Amino acid sequence: MLLFSVDRSPMKRISILFVCMGNICRSPLAEGIFGHLVAEAGLTGGFMIDSAGTGGWHEGEPPDRRSIATAKSHSIDISGQRARRIRPRDFRDFDLILAMDRDNLAALEKSAPHGANIHLFGDAALGTGEDITDPYYGGPDGFELVYTRLLTGCCRLLETLGVERASCSGNTSSVR
Template sequence: MKRISILFVCMGNICRSPLAEGIFGDLVAEAGLSGGFTVDSAGTGGWHEGEPPDRRSIAIAKSHGIDISGQRARRVQPRDFRDFDLILAMDRDNLAALSKSAPPGANIRLFGDIALGTGEEIPDPYYGGPGGFELVYTRLLTGCNSLLETLGVERASCNGNTSSVR
């Protein structure tokens, strides 16, 4: 069975998208579906390339039992549009930036549309305090749970596993 590859994208790849990658990866592992997914994150800008996630993102993830400290920021590359089945932008500005550089047929969506069903943007917590990071974590967790349920149900039933996400 083909792996589903998902790329989470924000502006600098240090706050929202690393959290989304960490949360979704953790949920996939908990559900016993690690062999069915490839998960990564990137930014539309390259200011932080090679750097770890923001210390506040690392801290909020850690407080929920997820370690994202080994991730390193990278910029979206042209090959990403070919290599990933689904590219999820955290907000409309990043969605627009991705759409400008994407070839025809790239599956680029707003996280809030496909994962939350609300069309909402995931706010950038960079200039705020810890409360903003907790809010982002909560919205990403809700969306990642929904996304995994949608994408993972068929895999779980084919593998004979039961998903802890249901």
């Protein structure tokens, strides 16, 4: 069952914004994973992918070193990303905004104009309704778990958007 819709006309780029609290752990990983999968599928020109945070504590900073290390261990480089806070124009500029957890979803819904296409990542990408837990206060295992859930969701999201990928099985070795 499709929980969201985006304009998939041939000439339209699909724009997706991944959102967590500070834009240094989960959403940069999601942006990196989805961008990697899109590039692997040869569809870079068909997508605009970005990430943001509901808070601005880390604006201008690179992702958390543990997110960078986790992505790097799967051959994805997110070190060039910089944290930013969600902007009012994001609600207009992005076809789909995916919040990593219910707290961020609620924060987005409070500031979004009517009709913004905002969903919980766990609903739209995973179909489970789960929150992607913030690994910030834990160790490397938490970041790897987040990576695995994001990979599974990003693969399913790409398939939902009409991209067939044989290597998108949720297996973490598929992007190493």
